[in-house]
Amino acid sequence: MNKKLLQKNSYFSLEGRLIAIFSVAIMLAIATTALVFSQVAELWVASIISLLLSLLLGIALLRRFIRPINKIFDALLDSMQSFKDSDFSVSIASDRNDELGQLVDAHNEIRETLRRERLELNQKELLLDTVNQTTPIAMLLVNDKQHITYSNMSARKLLRQGKLLEGLDFSELINTSMPFLENALRQKADGLFSVDQQGEVETYHVSCRQFRLHGQPHDLYLIREMTREFSRQEVATWKKVIQVISHELNNSLAPISSLAHSGQLILDTNQTESLQQLFSTIEERATYLKQFIDGYTQFAKLPSPNIETVDLADYIQSIIDMTSAQTTSIPQNTEVRFDPAQIQQVLINLLKNASESGSPSDEITLEATLKANQLIIQVNDKGKGMSAEELHNGLLPFYSTKPTGSGLGLPLCREIIEAHDGRIQLNNRQGGGLNVCLVIPQ
Known part of the structure; x- marks a missing residue:
């Protein structure tokens, strides 16, 4: 419930009120002095009496002026203390039309903004915690002292039969609960790990991310049991x-x-x-x-690539000579490194697919560039291209759109390129046709 602290009405600025107070005080002092001098014969006695009466009147007027201001400042201090305690329910009601009224209005606007943002933040935190607690991925947050500061339900079930993990030593817990993953977690590596447990092979995906929380380094471990999948x-x-x-x-x-x-x-x-x-x-x-x-x-039984140094222009020209493909500008006097036999197998397979796509032979091109320590080879055609489903599944084994296809051509190309630590991409071209892009790190 909002707390309302009512203040008295005012129709002047603080500067105007001060001028008015001093003006009234001066006029009262003059009137008092004149009255005293008319009643007291001795000058010095009249002066003292006039001074005392003027001082008392000034103090009374000043206290009347300061009292409502003090109430507002007291209310602001109480509200700031509430803010410090994360309580944004306190608002200040004032009908003043001066600078203090503007200050109160600004305070109330800030309070309402903070209240809304705090409410939204609480809702987001609740949603995030609900997602974290219901995800099948085990999540562990570990500080620089190797103490667990956060864990979700999946982590508790996986490592401690549903019991709380916060405050436990991470290394001791892993050594006790999952010793087969100890090396992977200690190295903070990402990857798949298979272990033999009581005659059954269990597969886990482990990843680790490092970041700073409240200025302190933390490690976020994600462990996913993937055996069923x-x-x-x-x-x-x-x-x-x-x-x-x-x-x-x-x-x-x-x-x-x-x-x-x-x-x-x-x-x-x-x-x-x-x-x-x-x-x-x-x-x-x-x-x-x-x-x-x-x-x-x-x-x-694809063998590991036998990496050699190859002149790029001569190599591309040798592929062109074996096929009906066209080529654009190829970097001259440029050496690259890959397995020439395996890459030749990839390119011939891609150019064969391009010629079977219905593309005119003069529209089939083979391009190669070297950019940012990456060899980029592209095979383009003007055939029928691929549907969204074909683009999604084209690199999967045993998927084929040809009546007599084995579904191993593109997957074999993918295996060869990934064995070179590269990647292969399929994209439809604007105006029709397909672009196959090979990226091989150098």
């Missing part, structure tokens, strides 16, 4: 693999079985002249099946 993804991946392999095997083995049966019928009728075509078809399907299996083998 990884298991679901692994099952989904295996289902996809089995589905793709089964589809391709059936597409090849069913015709081969049918052709073998037809060959047996031909042998029974001694009409061997058509066997040559039959064997050629079987060979074609068997070759396709071998290439399909080899593609999976290559994806699964």
Whole structure:
């Protein structure tokens, strides 16, 4: 409830009131002096009496002037003390029209602003704490003395069966509850860690962020148990693999079985002249099946890159000579470092995709630049581009938009580029077509 401190009315500025008080005091002093001198014959006695009466009248007038001002200042001091205690419910009511009234109005405006901001802050803190307490990610805030200053419900369940963690020694707690993560947490590293617990593999993602809170260094640890999520993804991946392999095997083995049966019928009728075509078809399907299996083998057994120093202009020109792609300006006398065989495999695969996209051959370009210690290679075409779904899933294994595609071309490119600590990006071009951008640190 707001506290109202009522003040008396005033219609003059403080300066005007002071002038009025002094004017009244002077006039009263003159009148008093004249009255005293008319009644007292002796001059010195009349002077003393006049001085005393004038002083008393002046003090009375000054106290009448100062009393309401003191009340306002007392109210302001009480309000400031309330502010210090984070209580913004105290407001001051005043109908003064002078500078003090303006000061009171400014105080009330500040109080209302602080009250609203405090209310909003409390609501945000409540929302943030609710989010932190309900998130499945375990959160631990540790100060520079390795004492836990904050933990959420997930952290308590993971490390201490739901009991409070605040005030405990972080190192001792981790050593007791999760010794398999002790090294990762001590190194303050980010990454995935798998451990064998009672015959079951548990996977955790651990990250650490450092910042200053109230001028003191703190570490924020985030621990997420990801075993179930990884298991679901692994099952989904295996289902996809089995589905793709089964589809391709059936597409090849069913015709081969049918052709073998037809060959047996031909042998029974001694009409061997058509066997040559039959064997050629079987060979074609068997070759396709071998290439399909080899593609999976290559994806699964990708070797580490053999980094070499390469002249960029000569290397790009050699790729151009093997394809029908065009090129723009390539930096001359520029050396870069990567595995030339693996990057060649990536570029040929991307240029092959560009030529199969329906793009005119003269619109397929290969560009390379070196900027900020990063080699940027771009393959552009004017084909049909990709839909939003294709852009999102195009780099995932086993995803293909081609009827006979294995879904391993772009994922293999991604594996090679990421093995070089780089990244690959797919973007639709304005005016149609696709841009594939490779960024390789140097």
